Structure formats: C-alpha cells, structure tokens
Amino acid sequence: MTTVADRSxxxxxxxxxxxxxxxxxxxxxLGPTMMYSGGYWEEGEGLTEALDEAQERKLDRFVELAGAAGxxxxxxxxxxWGTMLNRLTTVHGVEQAVGLTLSRTQEAFIAGLDNPRITTRVESWEDHTTDDPYDAAFCINALEHFVSSTLPPRERTKKYRVFFNKVGAALKPGGRFVLHTMTAEALPMNRQLLDDLKFLQRSEFENCHIPHLHxxxxxxxxxxxxxxxxxxxxxxxxxxxxxxxxxAARRDEAVALEGEEVVARFxxxxxxxAYTLEDKFFNNFRVTIARR
Ligand SMILES: C[S@@+](CC[C@H](N)C(=O)[O-])C[C@H]1O[C@@H](n2cnc3c(N)ncnc32)[C@H](O)[C@@H]1O
Known part of the structure; x- marks a missing residue:
C-alpha cells in the first residue's frame, strides 16, 4: 500500500x-538478513560469519521484550526491508505485521517476500493512524531520522513527544514499544569529528538529529x-x-552497481x-516502554 510514494x-x-x-x-x-541496525554478537563470533545469527538473535530478543509472540x-x-515483519509472522506467530517506511525500493523488496501477513505503507510515522490498535510496536534505528537538527532544542523535544504520542495512540493500553536508537553524549569535539558530523548532516543524512537520551x-x-x-x-x-x-570483500561489484561515489560515501x-560509537561519542540505547 502506498500513501506518500510520489510526494516530494x-x-x-x-x-x-x-x-x-x-x-x-x-x-x-547487509547480507541475507537485510537488517540495517545493531546486532547481538556473542563472544568469539566472527563479524561477517555470524552477522545473520546476530541480527536474528536481536530480533528474537526484541520480540520477547515486547511480548509480541502470538x-x-x-x-x-x-x-x-521487512525482516522484523517477516520474522514476527513466520517465526513468532503474529497474525498481522504493519511496517512504515519512506523508501519505495524497500516497499518493493518487501512485496517480493510475498507474505500475506505483512502490510507495508510508504508513509511517514507522522501520517500513520489506525482504528485497530496494535498489541506491540518496534522502532529499530530509525528514530534518528525523525526530528530535524534544524529545530531548536525545545521544538525537538516537542516533536519527540508528538512521536511518542503517536505510537502510544496506536498501541493498546499496556502494549509495549521497543526502540533501538543512537543517542549522543556531550563530549568535547575535535576538528576531525566536526568534519565528519558535517558530512553526516549535510551529505548523507541531511538534518538528521541524533538525540540525547534525556x-x-x-x-x-x-x-x-x-x-x-x-x-x-x-x-x-x-x-x-x-x-x-x-x-570491502565485494567492492568491485558494489562499484559496478552504484558507482564509486556512492560506495565511497557508504x-x-x-x-x-563505527568509530564514534567505539569512542563513546554516540550510544545505541535499547528502550523498552509500556503504554500507560
Ligand atoms: C536504518 S533503517 C532501519 C530499518 C530497520 N528497522 C532495520 O533495523 O533494518 C531506517 C528506516 O527508517 C525509515 N524512515 C525514515 N524516516 C521515516 C519516517 N519519517 N517515517 C517512517 N519511516 C521512516 C527508512 O525508510 C528506513 O526504512
């Protein structure tokens, strides 16, 4: 289902x-699991060898925390690309999984899964309404895109409140919401970091805001x-x-698909x-909350 697919x-x-x-x-x-977020590796597991297991482990833990099974x-x-939606409905017995994305190519990919229990809407969270409340909800490394860094701090908090209100209104009372999101720490800057943040802000993820936990x-x-x-x-x-x-292992293929400029950007x-998380400039919080 498409609602804003052609809106520019x-x-x-x-x-x-x-x-x-x-x-x-x-x-x-991303490999076969097509997850674009953090995963749960266990001690001694190989980075790429265990990528799919790490992602599935994460998904299953999230389902458990949300009480979403069945x-x-x-x-x-x-x-x-609908991996959580697919896992909910094929492994965890969920009857109906609804996904929101702004990407038309992701919608096409999910359609290719041919899973009748999945509904994909090319729709912003701001526009989503339902008269049939959800039992549980997830938002996995997507919130970083939802509030613009151009807003002054008070307006940002208001916008996050609009987001939590929206998810809360869509959930049944007591329904759990599991969120994975990067957050920023107030650490001293250096020139390299400023240049890199400028690249993120201006080029790759224009105006995205990595929030503070508070x-x-x-x-x-x-x-x-x-x-x-x-x-x-x-x-x-x-x-x-x-x-x-x-x-790196398939760089030539990647360049053949998308060109040098795109590969270098990624x-x-x-x-x-990677380095800002390793240096503790950014965090990645898992937040489990329940609708009042
Ligand atoms: C980093 S990806 C994470 C995808 C998935 N949750 C995962 O873990 O693999 C961020 C997702 O947020 C979606 N997104 C960004 N802004 C959005 C918005 N305003 N409303 C709905 N989805 C949005 C993108 O289309 C993309 O699917």
Whole structure:
C-alpha cells in the first residue's frame, strides 16, 4: 500500500537519497538478513560469519521484550526491508505485521517476500493512524531520522513527544514499544569529528538529529512506563564494522552497481558511525516502554 510514494518534500527526499540506493547494493552490504541496525554478537563470533545469527538473535530478543509472540497485530516504524515483519509472522506467530517506511525500493523488496501477513505503507510515522490498535510496536534505528537538527532544542523535544504520542495512540493500553536508537553524549569535539558530523548532516543524512537520551525520556514521560533502558553501543559499532568488511570483500561489484561515489560515501559514513560509537561519542540505547 502506498500513501506518500510520489510526494516530494525535502525530508522525504533526504531519506530516499540514502534508502533508495538499489536493493542489490543493500543485499551485498547487509547480507541475507537485510537488517540495517545493531546486532547481538556473542563472544568469539566472527563479524561477517555470524552477522545473520546476530541480527536474528536481536530480533528474537526484541520480540520477547515486547511480548509480541502470538499477538494479533504489531507495528514496525521504519521497517527497512521487512525482516522484523517477516520474522514476527513466520517465526513468532503474529497474525498481522504493519511496517512504515519512506523508501519505495524497500516497499518493493518487501512485496517480493510475498507474505500475506505483512502490510507495508510508504508513509511517514507522522501520517500513520489506525482504528485497530496494535498489541506491540518496534522502532529499530530509525528514530534518528525523525526530528530535524534544524529545530531548536525545545521544538525537538516537542516533536519527540508528538512521536511518542503517536505510537502510544496506536498501541493498546499496556502494549509495549521497543526502540533501538543512537543517542549522543556531550563530549568535547575535535576538528576531525566536526568534519565528519558535517558530512553526516549535510551529505548523507541531511538534518538528521541524533538525540540525547534525556530528550527522549522527557518526551515519553507520563505517556509510557519505562520497563528497561540499556546502552548497547557495541551492537551497532560491530554491525558497521561487519558491513564495511562485506563491502570491502565485494567492492568491485558494489562499484559496478552504484558507482564509486556512492560506495565511497557508504564507506565514509559507516566508518564514522563505527568509530564514534567505539569512542563513546554516540550510544545505541535499547528502550523498552509500556503504554500507560
Ligand atoms: C536504518 S533503517 C532501519 C530499518 C530497520 N528497522 C532495520 O533495523 O533494518 C531506517 C528506516 O527508517 C525509515 N524512515 C525514515 N524516516 C521515516 C519516517 N519519517 N517515517 C517512517 N519511516 C521512516 C527508512 O525508510 C528506513 O526504512
């Protein structure tokens, strides 16, 4: 189902700049699980060898935290290539999984899964409404795109509150929401970091805002009860390193698909994310909250 597929607005175009690189390229970068977020590696496991297991382990843990197994209806905000939607409905007995994305190529990829229990909507979270509330919801490394860094701090908190209100309104009372999101620490800058953040902000993910944890907790207060907040910084850093390794191993193919400029952009941004997480400039929080 498509609702905003052909609407051209700057925020939508900024997302499509990154997420409408071809599915063949993303398959090469992300491997068969097509997850574009942190994974759970175990001690001693190989970066690329265990990539799929690490991602599936993460998904299964998220399903458990959300109490989503066997439920009727689940929402995934920023659903990527539909891996969570597919796992919910094929492994965890969920009847209906609804995914939101702004990427038309992701929608096409999910259609190719040919899973009648999945509904994909090319729709921003801001436009999503339902009169049939969800039992549980997820948002996995997508929130980083939802609020513009051009907004002043108070307006950002308001926008995050709009987001939590939206998810809360779509959930049944008591329904759990599991969120994975990068957050920023207030650490001293240096010139390299400033250059790299400028590249992220101006070129790759225009105006994206990596929030501070307090912006999120403040915005969710009174709407949700906090169940658990865990910093899983390494889960995302390791995933970035794994994708870089996969890309290096098949660089020529990637360049043939998308050209040198796109491949170099991805190499740069993935290395920036990896080192900023490793240096503890960014975090990756797993936040489990329950609708009041
Ligand atoms: C880093 S990907 C994560 C995808 C998936 N959750 C995963 O873990 O593989 C971010 C996703 O957020 C989606 N997205 C970005 N802005 C959005 C918005 N305003 N509304 C809905 N989805 C959005 C993108 O289309 C993309 O699918």
């Amino acid at each position: 607005v700057p925020e939508v175009d900024a997302i499509r700049h990154h997420y409408e690189v071809s599915n063949d390229f993303y398959r090469l970068l 439920s009727r209806r689940v929402l995934d905000v920023g659903c990527g 912006e999120l907790t403040q915005a969710a207060e009174g709407l949700f009860d906090v169940v658990e907040i865990v910093n899983e910084r390494e889960s995302f850093a390791v995933a970035c390193r794994a994708w870089l390794k996969l890309l 190499e740069r941004y993935l290395d920036i994310f």
